[in-house]
Amino acid sequence: MKALELAVPLLLAKSRGATIEIPRSVPNNASEILDRSYxxxxxxxxxxxxxxxxxxxxxxxxxxxxxxxxxxxxxxxxxxxxxxxxxxxxxxxxxxxxxxxxxxxxxxxxxxxxxxxxxxxxxxxxxxxxxxxxxxxxxxxxxxxxxxxxxxxxxxxxxxxxxxxxxxxxxxxxxxxxxxxxxxxxxxxxxxxxxxxxxxxxxxxxxxxxxxxxxxxxxxxxxxxxxxxxxxxxxxxxxxxxxxxxxxxxxxxxxxxxxxxxxxxxxxxxxxxxxxxxxxxxxxxxxxxxxxxxxxxxxxxxxxxxxxxxxxxxxxxxxxxxxxxxxxxxxxxxxxxxxxxxxxxxxxxxxxxxxxxxxxxxxxxxxxxxxxxxxxxxxxxxxxxxxxGREKDLQVAEFGSGDQDVVGYGAYNSGVLSKVALVDLQLWRRSFMTPRPNVTVTLTGLDAQRVRVEKLTGPDGGAQAEEISWAGKQWTAQSEGLPVVVGGGSESVEVRGGSVDVLIQASEALLLSLL
CATH class of the missing domain: 3.20.20.80 (Glycosidases)
Known part of the structure; x- marks a missing residue:
């Protein structure tokens, strides 16, 4: 199995900021209750x-x-x-x-x-x-x-x-x-x-x-x-x-x-x-x-x-x-x-x-x-x-972030927010020869003590599957389609006053689970 190639920029990329105010109850733009077989x-x-x-x-x-x-x-x-x-x-x-x-x-x-x-x-x-x-x-x-x-x-x-x-x-x-x-x-x-x-x-x-x-x-x-x-x-x-x-x-x-x-x-x-x-x-x-x-x-x-x-x-x-x-x-x-x-x-x-x-x-x-x-x-x-996931009565709503490249979605189960997905759609390639951009996203209005952060990532937006990982795992033909651990799985971040900051890189996605 090919080892993950990590991008190491020579300079530290300057972080932008974005804020998502999380509705505690299901917002009006949310989906109907979804089948878990969606x-x-x-x-x-x-x-x-x-x-x-x-x-x-x-x-x-x-x-x-x-x-x-x-x-x-x-x-x-x-x-x-x-x-x-x-x-x-x-x-x-x-x-x-x-x-x-x-x-x-x-x-x-x-x-x-x-x-x-x-x-x-x-x-x-x-x-x-x-x-x-x-x-x-x-x-x-x-x-x-x-x-x-x-x-x-x-x-x-x-x-x-x-x-x-x-x-x-x-x-x-x-x-x-x-x-x-x-x-x-x-x-x-x-x-x-x-x-x-x-x-x-x-x-x-x-x-x-x-x-x-x-x-x-x-x-x-x-x-x-x-x-x-x-x-x-x-x-x-x-x-x-x-x-x-x-x-x-x-x-x-x-x-x-x-x-x-x-x-x-x-x-x-x-x-x-x-x-x-x-x-x-x-x-x-x-x-x-x-x-x-x-x-x-x-x-x-x-x-x-x-x-x-x-x-x-x-x-x-x-x-x-x-x-x-x-x-x-x-x-x-x-x-x-x-x-x-x-x-x-x-x-x-x-x-x-x-x-x-x-x-x-x-x-x-x-x-x-x-x-x-x-x-x-x-x-x-x-x-x-x-x-x-496995919880019942799932509804999904899109959240605005104020950043043109960062898209947010919330997952509500039985009317209560359980997860937030963040996707940074800014394309970054190693060939750009510039530091990989990132955004600090502040989520407010959270009713949780901590969030578990799992990451879908790779060395750049054009990376192929052998360099991509989800939550520190890969699935390959060599492993007969079973997950293999290739890196860190998740990070736990403390929520303070209903707010938490997470860093997301260009060409990356995060899944935050409320704990």
């Missing part, structure tokens, strides 16, 4: 068995990484299994291999002129991965893009048997708002140019009735929409329900989110609270409010999310998508979505994605062989899990 995960279907292994040979590294979140919160981890690849799956229960690129002849109800974006055939061995992970619930995507209902029914039947009590819902399709857009490389669309929300709703109502009838499912058992990062009018929840989307079949609605794109600025797009708020509000605020007003019994889920989409070069941008800065964005963004009213977020996993919390196996990515490894965003997820 932090979920999502797996691209093509990569599923890489993450799980099989019942007889589980991927120990990956299984332990999944279990990290249950070990911290004690709550079930919800996993959305799907994506563009899953949407084009064909299921062959007689195929011996878990997954192949061999395609059968198109069925009569499939469009013969369409070449599949993801030509994978799935065998029963692929479904065995659904039995590997403990303490999870599955939102399992139905392959809609193929337009093969009979095969989808068969796939759902056998997947439901494999999931057993871990089944949560069937998701209907993936990003249907892009079905009439040109597909990758092929230049052939999944649906005609005229395809819109009414067409999706017609398919949704027909397919959910057929699947529910064949599998003897009653009540709302389906996740609808799964709209892309680019969803815009006329694609919305309101349009879908106005078109007659079967409410009695709908358990949740889902949309996707990626804030940046490979090659863009880390400071400008991710380590930028104003940008995070602006984009998230524009993307979700009205849609979530519509659901709460018109269909309050159907939660809104951000079912696939990550820091950034890739680019056409195929070379992952690890600085943007897998650094300490990515982890800090992960904290800021997830906690902010709590205040918007989302039910859950599912952070995306994929073997070839730099933004994935971890890479489960050795794989060639961007022309380079890369080992199984933890990636930077994992540490942001762990931080969020620690803030959620």
């Amino acid at each position: 932090l979920g995960l999502a797996i691209e279907g093509r990569d599923f068995t890489n993450y799980t292994g099989s019942s007889s040979a589980p991927n120990r590294f990956s299984v332990n990484m999944f279990s990290t979140f249950f070990n911290i919160t004690g709550a079930t981890t919800y996993i959305r299994l799907g994506g563009t690849t899953t949407d084009n799956f064909y299921y062959d229960p007689n195929q011996a291999e878990a997954i192949t690129t061999v395609q059968p002849e198109l069925a009569n109800n499939e469009r013969s002129e369409r070449r599949l974006h993801a030509p994978f055939t799935i065998g029963k061995a692929w479904l065995d991965g659904l039995r590997v992970l403990p303490n999870v619930k599955w939102d399992f995507q139905i392959p809609l893009a193929r337009a093969n209902l009979s095969n989808a029914v068969l796939f759902c039947r056998d997947s439901l048997a494999a999931m057993g009590d871990a089944f949560n819902s069937f998701e209907f399709g993936n990003e249907p708002d892009l079905y009439n857009a040109t597909g990758p490389a092929e230049g052939v669309n999944d649906r005609p140019d005229s395809y819109g929300p009414k067409d999706y709703v017609q398919e949704y109502n027909e397919w959910t009735a057929a699947i529910a009838g064949n599998l003897s499912l009653s009540g709302p058992q389906f996740q609808a929409l799964a709209l892309s990062n680019f969803a815009a009018d006329p694609w919305s929840e309101e349009t879908a329900f106005n078109a007659g989307l079967a409410k009695e079949k709908t358990k949740t609605v889902s949309e996707h989110y990626y804030q940046s794109r490979s090659g863009r600025s880390l400071q400008g797009t991710l380590m930028n609270h104003r940008e995070t708020v602006t984009q998230s509000d524009r993307r979700f605020k009205d849609r979530i409010q519509y659901m709460k007003r018109a269909h309050p019994d159907i939660p809104f889920v951000i079912g696939e999310a990550a820091a950034s989409l890739g680019n056409n070069s195929g070379i992952p941008d690890y600085d943007l998508a897998a650094s300490l800065g990515t982890a800090l964005w992960t904290i800021d963004w997830i906690l902010y979505t709590m205040t918007l009213g989302a039910k859950r977020v599912n952070m995306q996993l994929g073997t070839r994605f730099a933004f994935s919390p971890w890479q489960p196996i050795e794989a060639t990515i961007g022309g380079r062989l890369r080992p199984a490894q933890t990636l930077g965003s994992f540490y942001g997820n762990v931080f969020v899990a620690e803030l959620i």
Whole structure:
């Protein structure tokens, strides 16, 4: 394991000051009471068995990484299994291999002129991965893009048997708002140019009735929409329900989110609270409010999310998508979505994605062989899990700090403040050749005797996972996904007169627990 590299500036950086006045009771801008399963995960279907292994040979590294979140919160981890690849799956229960690129002849109800974006055939061995992970619930995507209902029914039947009590819902399709857009490389669309929300709703109502009838499912058992990062009018929840989307079949609605794109600025797009708020509000605020007003019994889920989409070069941008800065964005963004009213977020996993919390196996990515490894965003997820914790009736509120780079959030349990998260989003790199800036944050109004301070840190904002630590611990492939102590875990600071001062460096996050 690589030792942590600590930045030692030649000069002492001058500290700025910031003050947060802590509301002792839950403020008006706080979230509703949150489910402790708020932090979920999502797996691209093509990569599923890489993450799980099989019942007889589980991927120990990956299984332990999944279990990290249950070990911290004690709550079930919800996993959305799907994506563009899953949407084009064909299921062959007689195929011996878990997954192949061999395609059968198109069925009569499939469009013969369409070449599949993801030509994978799935065998029963692929479904065995659904039995590997403990303490999870599955939102399992139905392959809609193929337009093969009979095969989808068969796939759902056998997947439901494999999931057993871990089944949560069937998701209907993936990003249907892009079905009439040109597909990758092929230049052939999944649906005609005229395809819109009414067409999706017609398919949704027909397919959910057929699947529910064949599998003897009653009540709302389906996740609808799964709209892309680019969803815009006329694609919305309101349009879908106005078109007659079967409410009695709908358990949740889902949309996707990626804030940046490979090659863009880390400071400008991710380590930028104003940008995070602006984009998230524009993307979700009205849609979530519509659901709460018109269909309050159907939660809104951000079912696939990550820091950034890739680019056409195929070379992952690890600085943007897998650094300490990515982890800090992960904290800021997830906690902010709590205040918007989302039910859950599912952070995306994929073997070839730099933004994935971890890479489960050795794989060639961007022309380079890369080992199984933890990636930077994992540490942001762990931080969020620690803030959620095990206490009941969690509400989260954003606190103003008076400093443009320092973002604060408070966690209230049963109406009482229990934790404060501080994130300094100022990007600092060792290459700047200047002392690392820091801020002394004064918190006032605390009803506690001491606070325990735990730190998410690394030598600079672009540090990769081998140099990042949370509360003095790292999780690595070498440790098979179990935490290893690499430094000091926490510090206890006395509260005097309801006030405490803490020092936070640029490109760092602190979690304060009231004692």
